Amino acid sequence: xxxxxxxxxxxxxxxxxxxxxxxxxxxxxxxxxxxxxxxxxxxxxxxxxxxxxxxxxxxxxxxxxxxxxxxxxxxxxxxxxxxxxxxxxxxxxxxxxxxxxxxxxxxxxxxxxxxxxxxxxxxxxxxxxxxxxxxxxxxxxxxxxxxxxxxxxxxxxxxxxxxxxxxxxxxxxxxxxxxxxxxxxxxxxxxxxxxxxxxxxxxxxxxxxxxxxxxxxxxxxxxxxxxxxxxxxxxxxxxxxxxxxxxxxxxxxxxxxxxxxxxxxxxxxxxxxxxxxxxxxxxxxxxxxxx
Amino acid sequence: xxxxxxxxxxxxxxxxxxxxxxxxxxxxxxxxxxxxxxxxxxxxxxxxxxxxxxxxxxxxxxxxxxxxxxxxxxxxxxxxxxxxxxxxxxxxxxxxxxxxxxxxxxxxxxxxxxxxxxxxxxxxxxxxxxxxxxxxxxxxxxxxxxxxxxxxxxxxxxxxxxxxxxxxxxxxxxxxxxxxxxxxxxxxxxxxxxxxxxxxxxxxxxxxxxxxxxxxxxxxxxxxxxxxxxxxxxxxxxxxxxxxxxxxxxxxxxxxxxxxxxxxxxxxxxxxxxxxxxxxxxxxxxxxxxxxxxxxxxxxxxxxxxxxxxxxxxxxxxxxxxxxxxxxxxxxxxxxxxxxx
Numbered sequence: 293x294x295x296x297x298x299x300x301x302x303x304x305x306x307x308x309x310x311x312x313x314x315x316x317x318x319x320x321x322x323x324x325x326x327x328x329x330x331x332x333x334x335x336x337x338x339x340x341x342x343x344x345x346x347x348x349x350x351x352x353x354x355x356x357x358x359x360x361x362x363x364x365x366x367x368x369x370x371x372x373x374x375x376x377x378x379x380x381x382x383x384x385x386x387x388x389x390x391x392x393x394x395x396x397x398x399x400x401x402x403x404x405x406x407x408x409x410x411x412x413x414x415x416x417x418x419x420x421x422x423x424x425x426x427x428x429x430x431x432x433x434x435x436x437x438x439x440x441x442x443x444x445x446x447x448x449x450x451x452x453x454x455x456x457x458x459x460x461x462x463x464x465x466x467x468x469x470x471x472x473x474x475x476x477x478x479x480x481x482x483x484x485x486x487x488x489x490x491x492x493x494x495x496x497x498x499x500x501x502x503x504x505x506x507x508x509x510x511x512x513x514x515x516x517x518x519x520x521x522x523x524x525x526x527x528x529x530x531x532x533x534x535x536x537x538x539x540x541x542x543x544x545x546x547x548x549x550x551x552x553x554x555x556x557x558x559x560x561x562x563x564x565x566x567x568x569x570x571x572x573x574x575x576x577x578x579x580x581x582x583x
Numbered sequence: 584x585x586x587x588x589x590x591x592x593x594x595x596x597x598x599x600x601x602x603x604x605x606x607x608x609x610x611x612x613x614x615x616x617x618x619x620x621x622x623x624x625x626x627x628x629x630x631x632x633x634x635x636x637x638x639x640x641x642x643x644x645x646x647x648x649x650x651x652x653x654x655x656x657x658x659x660x661x662x663x664x665x666x667x668x669x670x671x672x673x674x675x676x677x678x679x680x681x682x683x684x685x686x687x688x689x690x691x692x693x694x695x696x697x698x699x700x701x702x703x704x705x706x707x708x709x710x711x712x713x714x715x716x717x718x719x720x721x722x723x724x725x726x727x728x729x730x731x732x733x734x735x736x737x738x739x740x741x742x743x744x745x746x747x748x749x750x751x752x753x754x755x756x757x758x759x760x761x762x763x764x765x766x767x768x769x770x771x772x773x774x775x776x777x778x779x780x781x782x783x784x785x786x787x788x789x790x791x792x793x794x795x796x797x798x799x800x801x802x803x804x805x806x807x808x809x810x811x812x813x814x815x816x817x818x819x820x821x822x823x824x825x826x827x828x829x830x831x832x833x834x835x836x837x838x839x840x841x842x843x844x845x846x847x848x849x850x851x852x853x854x855x856x857x858x859x860x861x862x863x864x865x866x867x868x869x870x871x872x873x874x875x876x877x878x879x880x881x882x883x884x885x886x887x888x889x890x891x892x893x894x895x896x897x898x899x900x901x902x903x904x905x906x907x908x909x910x911x912x913x914x915x916x917x918x919x920x921x922x923x924x
Contacts, residue, residue: 305800305803306800308802313802316690316694316695319688319690320696323685323708323711323772330718388615388622391616391619392619394615396619410896411889413892414830414891414892415830415888416831416885418830418832418884419633419830426629426878427632452622482611510717512716512833513861537715537717537833541717544724544725544837552725
């Protein structure tokens, strides 16, 4: 490394360098320990639940004796709630990002929006749950107090800033020369956006959206105040529903060990779903033209 | 180059579009602007409603809602100091453990790690962000909590002369401040690490090369060229982690013990603002003042995280000043839940 002209590095400095490098490496090692432990326990305890009969094909039944049932309703409930949340958050999020990159740009208002969206990422998820509880659950909007779609709204609020920021970063990567070329050919703005900007940025937008979906999927606190918990499988988003995080949370506090085992199985399922979304997002990101 | 400056040449009458063909443009433009406005208004509306719902508790307890030390559901007295103190203690533990590890990992990954191993290692650290908080809670309750008790007892008796650590080593329960802080440390690690990494990437290569050319060792280069430059950004990242730690609910409610008292040492049971809401919400449905107190706890939590985040964003932005327009460091990373780019 060092050029011959330099004075030799003293033993003390060399030692400090070695020690500090080792410390930094050690820090990285420590950071990985919890991950390894969590994955080990999830597989160790979760796989035995997966292999129990009817784990994916029966609903939890709440019986005090015998089989506690599986997690079918929880899986479908999570998928339904998160799907609706994505349908709300992704279009709105990309819309706001389009405003920021195509119209707002560096205007004062756009910067205020940007700042507040950033601050929104830091609002605790439980607070979003409380918001929806106050505004929609107490007032029994739609006829029922707790409802799946209200949970979707809470998750959408949580996912929205994630989608906006991810989408904005990707939209900014679309070269201005492309926009200018389209405008110079006489295309109106909305055509530039719909035919040039969005298609170019599409893979990146999908990646950002999927990561937001993965984030929303694991949230528990907002659901407890908006969807409540149920046993049975339900396709009615206007009623109480089961969901994986809520079921895990309920099962943890249950004294029966079979139920706790089910919690591990459900946790493994949830983490697997989130990881699949993450991997798909990464694969799409790798193929994209921009980013 | 600012693209908005380049519009269709509207001043030439031959190219003038009819008002009708411009309509979609206007609709898109004002539609998107309205959307952005609507989100801001929605947030303000939520905030006002939350204040309204907390009114009953705040007016009957006043300032002692935050500073009074007496949270007793059976007597309907809600003085939330135990919650506030619990929130601060667990977040402080999380920062003390999480930030050094996260920054060390970020420094190793950006400055020392062999280039080929970098993406894989970074992905593994980021993976921690993909684990849902309820799973951390599950793991904390059934694995980490029980297994840590002997270690906690040993520390409490060996270092009993240190305030807040020594004392009642016999009565240590699986749920306590320390384990909640430890789990929070693991949860904020990927965020702090990802932002630190982004900030460290902005350190100009010339500064590092200059330090090395002057004969600095790798560590001296990090200490003298890299860290001073990246400090504001790393501070901001740590504060974003703090915001996350303050607001984390489900993992904490499962491992903190849920005792509405101010613990005497870090191994005693406690409560946090977020935990009390999740834990007592169900039972509060028939007592309006109890429910109002929980909303007030939510309000305090909201304001606290808002303040922390506002300061944090300011730091991160300052640290990343002069980078790409709009796409400031950190926000993109946190936005995607800790990297995975």
